[in-house]
Structure formats: C-alpha cells, structure tokens
Amino acid sequence: MPQCYGISIIPHPLPYPFFSLSLSLSSLSAMAPAAGAVALHSSLCSTASEKPYSPLRSTLLHVAPKPKSLLQNHPLYPPTHAKLSLEFKEKILCLEVMGIDAGKALSQNPDLRTATMESIQSIITFLFSNGILEKDLPRIFGMCPKILTADIKTDLTPVFDFILNELKVPENSFRRVINKCPRLLTSSVKDQLRPALLYLRRLGFKDSGALAYQDSVLLVSNVEHTLIPKLRFLETLGLSKDEIRSMVLRCPALLTFSIENNFQPKYDYFAGEMGRKVVELKEFPQYFAFSLENRIKPRHTEVVQSGITLPLSVMLKSTDEEFRELLKQGGG
Incomplete structure (x- = not known):
C-alpha cells in the first residue's frame, strides 16, 4: 500500500x-x-x-x-x-x-x-x-x-520476530515497544539484541516484559563497551558483585548512566562534600538518578545549614513541600 x-x-x-x-x-x-x-x-x-x-x-x-x-x-x-x-x-x-x-x-x-x-x-x-x-x-x-x-527482510523483520519470540511481546503490543525505544529497529538481533538479552538475564533480569516495555534501552546497549564498564566502576567503590547486581535490578537506569558525566562526579560529591558511606548507595542506588546541580547539592546544602541529618532517600525523594516541612521540624 x-x-x-x-x-x-x-x-x-x-x-x-x-x-x-x-x-x-x-x-x-x-x-x-x-x-x-x-x-x-x-x-x-x-x-x-x-x-x-x-x-x-x-x-x-x-x-x-x-x-x-x-x-x-x-x-x-x-x-x-x-x-x-x-x-x-x-x-x-x-x-x-x-x-x-x-x-x-x-x-x-x-x-x-x-x-x-x-x-x-x-x-x-x-x-x-x-x-x-x-x-x-x-x-x-x-x-x-x-x-x-533499512531492509525489511534482513533488518526489520528479524527485530519484530525477536520481540515476539524472545521478549514474548504479543503482536498487538509491538507499537508500545517500538515507541519506547525506536533504536530497536536499527539494531542487529544477532550482534546486539540477543547478546544483550542473554547478558541481562544472567545479571538477573528475568522479566522479559519489563525489559520490553520499560528498560528496552538496555537491549540496544553494547555489553562489552557500555554495560560491563559501568558494573566495573561500581566495583571500584567497594561494592561486591552481588551488591551491584541487586542495585541494578532495583534501579536498571544505573546501566544507562555515563561514568564520566554521572557516576564519577556524583560519587565524588557523595563521598567528599557529603561525607557519606558507600553502604547508603547500596541501599539507595537511585541517588545517581538525581541531578547533581539541581537536586543533590541544593538539598545537601540546606540540610547542612539546618543542622539536621536526613537519610539519603528522604533528602532526595521528598517533594519540595515535604522537604521544607522536614527542615522546619528538624528532620522529624
């Protein structure tokens, strides 16, 4: 047509x-x-x-x-x-x-x-x-x-077959998956999608639906040059392999963050200016998902000026209104 x-x-x-x-x-x-x-x-x-x-x-x-x-x-x-x-x-x-x-x-x-x-x-x-x-x-x-x-037969059809047969996505949900991550259609099933899926499953990502509908960007991430280096960086912070595996399963976005632009500067601020221990990152890996300049630094500064102590998750996850109330109450 x-x-x-x-x-x-x-x-x-x-x-x-x-x-x-x-x-x-x-x-x-x-x-x-x-x-x-x-x-x-x-x-x-x-x-x-x-x-x-x-x-x-x-x-x-x-x-x-x-x-x-x-x-x-x-x-x-x-x-x-x-x-x-x-x-x-x-x-x-x-x-x-x-x-x-x-x-x-x-x-x-x-x-x-x-x-x-x-x-x-x-x-x-x-x-x-x-x-x-x-x-x-x-x-x-x-x-x-x-x-x-793209070539329909050699490029596009294999991707839809992969989504159907390996991610177990029904045909009536193809649109949702492709809209979430159009890059799937430019990725080789043999060289990219299938190796990434197998690696992620070894890490513990068992829910194919979650990978398809929520974290499909991980499937178009190179295992050797993108995923593994991030896990190795987290190891250098003193975290064990099991702890890191638990962190990325709780917060898959960790595998999408840049080491140079995210992990390193945020960890430096966390360990240096904030003086916090790595165990808090294990408990709250979502720390790396917050903006350093717009959320982490301003909130930490206000907490220090107020002379109170807040758990990392409470300090960052609370709304502005909730955060102001916590400061007034001296941390609750």
Whole structure:
C-alpha cells in the first residue's frame, strides 16, 4: 500500500483528483506554505494511472498540524540549488510533511539521498502492518532516520520476530515497544539484541516484559563497551558483585548512566562534600538518578545549614513541600 504519510486520511467515495508530477516547484513556492505542501505532497503520493491501486486514490487528504519546516524554507530548496533533482526536493518535502526534520535526517542517514520514494513507502507500510500508527512516525523516524533505508527482510523483520519470540511481546503490543525505544529497529538481533538479552538475564533480569516495555534501552546497549564498564566502576567503590547486581535490578537506569558525566562526579560529591558511606548507595542506588546541580547539592546544602541529618532517600525523594516541612521540624 505505497503512500506518503504525515497527513490525515478520511475515506471518500470518489477518487481524489491527482496533481500531475509536472507541477513545478516554482509554482509551489508561490503558493501559501501549507497549500504548496499539500500540492506537492499530492504529486508525490499520487502516481500515474498505470501504477497499482492505492487507497489514496479514494481518499480526501487534509493537512495535518503544521510540520516543523516546509520545503520553501529549507536550505536545499532555493534556486541556487538548481542541480538538485525534483525527486530529491520532493523527498525532502515528504519527510517534512511527515513531521521529520529532513536536514537532520539526511545528515544522520546519507543513504536517504539515493533512497527511492517507493522504498520509503514500503517501509512505512511494513511498520503499519506491525501496529505502528501514522502519528508515531515523526518520533520514530526523527530519532532513527536510518530506519527509512533499512531492509525489511534482513533488518526489520528479524527485530519484530525477536520481540515476539524472545521478549514474548504479543503482536498487538509491538507499537508500545517500538515507541519506547525506536533504536530497536536499527539494531542487529544477532550482534546486539540477543547478546544483550542473554547478558541481562544472567545479571538477573528475568522479566522479559519489563525489559520490553520499560528498560528496552538496555537491549540496544553494547555489553562489552557500555554495560560491563559501568558494573566495573561500581566495583571500584567497594561494592561486591552481588551488591551491584541487586542495585541494578532495583534501579536498571544505573546501566544507562555515563561514568564520566554521572557516576564519577556524583560519587565524588557523595563521598567528599557529603561525607557519606558507600553502604547508603547500596541501599539507595537511585541517588545517581538525581541531578547533581539541581537536586543533590541544593538539598545537601540546606540540610547542612539546618543542622539536621536526613537519610539519603528522604533528602532526595521528598517533594519540595515535604522537604521544607522536614527542615522546619528538624528532620522529624
């Protein structure tokens, strides 16, 4: 079912009048931006009469919310870029109408320059067949434009098979998983997803549903270069392997934090300025999830100035109102 998306589709009993592909870009630029977008989008999504039937031929098209930018304002549109083909400019507009930043997408995925509209349409149709909705496309493609040039058979189908058979996610929940972590669709099952899943299970992550719906970012994290170094860093703090395993099972986000930008500076402040013992981290690993500048330092400073003592979890988890009340009460 080849078509371009990023517009609302309302069934209509009569064939929709098609714009000819001969419609010039110069005439489009003279139109109001939204009108130009609709016109060129129609020329993109409409094909010659010899093309196979498409449901778009029996629909009325209405413009969706204004895209981030239209072709008229895109740096690749002006006449100075006359060497760019009409097809390429149409491709840019179609991406923009879908709500995708075409410049960013082309920068992150140069293969888009040579991808045909037919191949992009086939990927969109495939995603729709697996439960993805039109409104999901801007986020999915915006985060991972490489999906637009993926191979359905060798790249995308194995991922959905993995989600179904190894994460045990029913087909009607595919959308929830992909929206949570679009990077799944750009990850190799053999080289990335399956090794990560096996390693996480050895660590103690037994709930496949939790991995699929909540912590799927761990599945796209490299075991050797991302997960293991973080566990080793926690060991250097004097924590045992069993203690670390318990910490990451209670707070899986630990495996997503940067050593240089998170663990190290927060631990230095914890052990230095706060003078606290590592046993508190074992009891409250969520400490690393709080902002050092906006939460940890200000709260610690106020606690010190008030001359009270608060458990780490109470100091950080309490709301601003609860925290003020604790300070007034001298720690409760």
